Amino acid sequence: MNKTLKDVARELNMSISTISRVVNNKDNVNExxxxxxxxxxxxxxxxxxxxxxxxxxxxxxxxxxIIPDICEVLFGQIIKGIDQIVSQYDYSIIxxxxxxxxxxxxxxLELLYEQRIDALVLATVNSxxxxxxxxxxxxxxxVFIDNLPNLSVPYDAVLIDNTAASKMxxxxxxxxxxxxxxxxxxxxxxxxxxxxxxxxxxxxxxAGISVNENLIRxxxxxxxxxxxxMEELIRNRGGQPFTAVYVAAEMMTFGAIKAIGSHGxxxxxxxxxxxxxxxxxAGLMLPSITTMRQDEQQIGKLVGELLMKRLxxxxxxxxxxxxKILMMPFLEVKSSTKQI
Amino acid sequence: MNKTLKDVARELNMSISTISRVVNNKDNVNExxxxxxxxxxxxxxxxxxxxxxxxxxxxxxxxxxIIPDICEVLFGQIIKGIDQIVSQYDYSIIxxxxxxxxxxxxxxLELLYEQRIDALVLATVNSxxxxxxxxxxxxxxxVFIDNLPNLSVPYDAVLIDNTAASKMxxxxxxxxxxxxxxxxxxxxxxxxxxxxxxxxxxxxxxAGISVNENLIRxxxxxxxxxxxxMEELIRNRGGQPFTAVYVAAEMMTFGAIKAIGSHGxxxxxxxxxxxxxxxxxAGLMLPSITTMRQDEQQIGKLVGELLMKRLxxxxxxxxxxxxKILMMPFLEVKSSTKQI
DNA sequence: TTGAAAGCGCTAACAC
DNA sequence: GTGTTAGCGCTTTCAA
Numbered sequence: 253m254n255k256t257l258k259d260v261a262r263e264l265n266m267s268i269s270t271i272s273r274v275v276n277n278k279d280n281v282n283e284x285x286x287x288x289x290x291x292x293x294x295x296x297x298x299x300x301x302x303x304x305x306x307x308x309x310x311x312x313x314x315x316x317x318i319i320p321d322i323c324e325v326l327f328g329q330i331i332k333g334i335d336q337i338v339s340q341y342d343y344s345i346i347x348x349x350x351x352x353x354x355x356x357x358x359x360x361l362e363l364l365y366e367q368r369i370d371a372l373v374l375a376t377v378n379s380x381x382x383x384x385x386x387x388x389x390x391x392x393x394x395v396f397i398d399n400l401p402n403l404s405v406p407y408d409a410v411l412i413d414n415t416a417a418s419k420m421x422x423x424x425x426x427x428x429x430x431x432x433x434x435x436x437x438x439x440x441x442x443x444x445x446x447x448x449x450x451x452x453x454x455x456x457x458x459a460g461i462s463v464n465e466n467l468i469r470x471x472x473x474x475x476x477x478x479x480x481x482m483e484e485l486i487r488n489r490g491g492q493p494f495t496a497v498y499v500a501a502e503m504m505t506f507g508a509i510k511a512i513g514s515h516g517x518x519x520x521x522x523x524x525x526x527x528x529x530x531x532x533x534a535g536l537m538l539p540s541i542t543t544m545r546q547d548e549q550q551i552g553k554l555v556g557e558l559l560m561k562r563l564x565x566x567x568x569x570x571x572x573x574x575x576k577i578l579m580m581p582f583l584e585v586k587s588s589t590k591q592i
Numbered sequence: 593m594n595k596t597l598k599d600v601a602r603e604l605n606m607s608i609s610t611i612s613r614v615v616n617n618k619d620n621v622n623e624x625x626x627x628x629x630x631x632x633x634x635x636x637x638x639x640x641x642x643x644x645x646x647x648x649x650x651x652x653x654x655x656x657x658i659i660p661d662i663c664e665v666l667f668g669q670i671i672k673g674i675d676q677i678v679s680q681y682d683y684s685i686i687x688x689x690x691x692x693x694x695x696x697x698x699x700x701l702e703l704l705y706e707q708r709i710d711a712l713v714l715a716t717v718n719s720x721x722x723x724x725x726x727x728x729x730x731x732x733x734x735v736f737i738d739n740l741p742n743l744s745v746p747y748d749a750v751l752i753d754n755t756a757a758s759k760m761x762x763x764x765x766x767x768x769x770x771x772x773x774x775x776x777x778x779x780x781x782x783x784x785x786x787x788x789x790x791x792x793x794x795x796x797x798x799a800g801i802s803v804n805e806n807l808i809r810x811x812x813x814x815x816x817x818x819x820x821x822m823e824e825l826i827r828n829r830g831g832q833p834f835t836a837v838y839v840a841a842e843m844m845t846f847g848a849i850k851a852i853g854s855h856g857x858x859x860x861x862x863x864x865x866x867x868x869x870x871x872x873x874a875g876l877m878l879p880s881i882t883t884m885r886q887d888e889q890q891i892g893k894l895v896g897e898l899l900m901k902r903l904x905x906x907x908x909x910x911x912x913x914x915x916k917i918l919m920m921p922f923l924e925v926k927s928s929t930k931q932i
Numbered sequence: 933t934t935g936a937a938a939g940c941g942c943t944a945a946c947a948c
Numbered sequence: 949g950t951g952t953t954a955g956c957g958c959t960t961t962c963a964a
Contacts, residue, residue: 253730253731254730256940256941256942257941257942258941258942266950266951267950267951267952268941268942268943268951268952269943269944269950269951269952269953270949270950270951272942272943272944273949273950276943280949280950281949281950282949282950285949285950297726299702299705299706300706300941300942301647301706301708301940301941301942302706302707302708303643303646303647303652303707303708303940303941303942304647304940304941304942304943304956305941305942305943306643306942306956307641307643307644307647307940307941307942307956307957307958308941308942308943308944308955308956309942309943309956310956312643314686314707322662322668322671322672322675323665323668323669323672325663325665328662328663328668329663331662331687331689332662332663332689335662335688335689339688342703344686344688344703344704344707345686345687345688346654346684346685346686346687347671347685347686347687348675348679348684348685349671349672349675362639363682363684364684365639366639366640366641366642367642367643367654367684368641368642368643386637390593390594391593503873505874506873506874506875506876509874509876510875530874533843533846534845534846534849534850534870534877535846535850536846536849536876536877536878536881537874537876537877537878538876538877538878541876596956596957596958597957597958598957598958606934606935607934607935607936608935608936608957608958608959609934609935609936609959609960610933610934610935612958612959612960613933613934615958616959620933620934621933621934622933622934625933625934640957640958641956641957641958643956643957643958644940644956644957644958644959645957645958645959646940646958647940647941647942647956647957647958648939648940648957648958648959648960649940649958649959650940
């Protein structure tokens with residue numbers, strides 16, 4: 253069992269405050285006393301109790317992070333970036349995986365609030381959640397990532413410009429001579445779906461090409477819907493021809509590619525493919541996939557810095573205005589797209 | 593700001609204990625009283641303060657997890673498995689990424705202990721750490737995963753049988769007629785390196801083939817050492833010929849494959865390759881890689897269950913004996929190995 | 933069925 | 949420089 257300040261004080265015949273002063277490196281302590289206490293603390297391996305300190309100081313030095321799936325490399329990298337910043341300030345990360353489930357997300361929000369986290373990073377799967385609004389209103393520092401909620405109050409967020417991302421992807425295909433371009437996106441009620449679809453439309457319109465609604469399919473970010481959406485597109489190809497497809501999420505990209513292969517077509521000869529967030533860790537994918545990417549570690553770092561800023565502003569009556577940081581995504585040109 | 597029991601008690605003209613009883617669903621409360629209090633709690637969105645409760649009860653309902661790299665799918669899956677179990681019991685996970693750094697691991701151990709975590713899951717990169725021994729001795733429930741430490745006391749662990757894994761891999765190659773088999777492993781001071789190397793040796797010896805030390809290379813789990821080890825093997829191939837290589841870690845497998853390709857050789861025609869923990873999420877790798885695998889989610893679940901068991905045993909003077917759970921890994925045969 | 937009070941381990945204002 | 953004390957929000961024993 254660990255010793256407490258009280259124990260040490262009693263055993264050393266000093267007062268609790270003296271011990272506390274030494275532990276916290278305050279300067280108003282006699283050198284002799286400090287040495288004696290220090291020696292004792294080392295010898296008996298005293299470790300301060302952060303829980304008691306948290307209760308007293310009303311701050312836990314913890315940051316909650318809720319993400320839909322910890323196995324996605326995207327989120328792993330973002331967390332790594334956040335950790336790099338906040339661990340310098342001795343903040344710890346309480347991580348929760350919502351399994352893409354709105355209800356679990358809601359319960360986790362509750363649980364994290366009970367734990368009195370100092371700040372929250374949320375990749376929400378519940379764009380219309382009310383719980384998170386309560387938390388923001390109660391003064392908790394919240395930063396959204398990846399996907400934006402529908403909220404009536406201003407909030408902080410760090411993410412890529414999804415509309416711009418789609419424009420870049422489509423412009424690449426247009427530049428290669430493609431004009432009939434199909435599109436598969438995730439749920440359009442989430443900004444990661446809606447904004448990416450919007451960018452697709454805008455890019456075509458700006459090029460003077462009218463959008464063919466029959467070439468648009470909506471999935472749910474998972475691989476199997478990428479597969480089924482692609483199959484539908486292929487089946488209708490007689491009436492609704494296309495030479496390229498833009499798949500706006502990693503796992504759906506994989507599904508679409510499999511569908512193309514299983515229908516005996518090849519990439520990019522028969523269909524050019526632009527993916528999203530595709531990570532080819534081994535560099536062994538064949539064909540290698542042209543894809544939109546984001547700098548996840550950088551996003552994580554910006555989130556970490558924003559959090560630290562918000563937490564340092566806490567004493568002030570009014571913090572600086574909320575900000576939405578939009579990062580530019582980038583296009584990785586590989587061999588899954590070709591000039592037509 | 594959140595209300596406290598005291599606030600509620602005052603505003604309702606009751607005692608703190610009564611409110612506490614209602615909050616905690618104790619039964620010795622008058623129905624009328626309960627209704628009044630409940631209504632008030634709901635209306636004012638009272639949320640209990642877990643920090644105060646933790647201090648009082650000397651248990652935080654948190655589990656610390658330290659892993660070397662959160663971006664490895666292996667660890668992501670294990671965490672997911674742990675979370676699935678412990679979240680049912682309202683435990684939260686405090687996650688730390690040690691970046692494969694012994695010193696960061698040590699500091700995190702300290703920090704987690706200050707936070708008074710109830711239990712710890714550790715994929716250590718510091719087989720001879722003394723800090724963790726202190727923690728075990730102080731009564732903290734610790735479960736090791738992936739890699740085992742050198743400790744003089746019994747401890748809990750869940751991991752695969754690394755020696756058996758290597759035997760399975762080598763036996764597969766032997767069965768295909770290979771007799772000259774090279775081997776690349778991670779640091780042999782860690783069990784994930786040492787035991788895998790041991791299995792390699794044993795499998796060959798059991799087959800009556802003497803081990804050629806020149807065909808063994810030791811890397812550090814990272815991709816670049818996989819590459820450089822493979823290059824050395826290829827360079828010496830004139831004097832030390834081999835027809836197959838066993839690479840006992842995922843990222844090193846990728847590195848080795850790249851080295852083989854950049855030397856103008858092909859898999860499996862020139863060299864057969866068996867990897868370890870290779871995850872081909874897209875199913876697009878070419879060649880597809882024959883690899884040893886482990887059931888990560890299952891490991892995570894067993895860890896979670898073991899933790900819950902240890903925590904429930906805490907009141908007892910003497911818990912049940914420590915256990916090392918060895919899971920069987922399995923071989924995934926793909927197209928990177930062929931009959932000779 | 934309800935209330936009063938002690939105490940978990942710590943910080944900090946105040947007194948000496 | 950050092951000690952005393954109140955109190956952070958909660959649980960729980962004991963008394964009423």
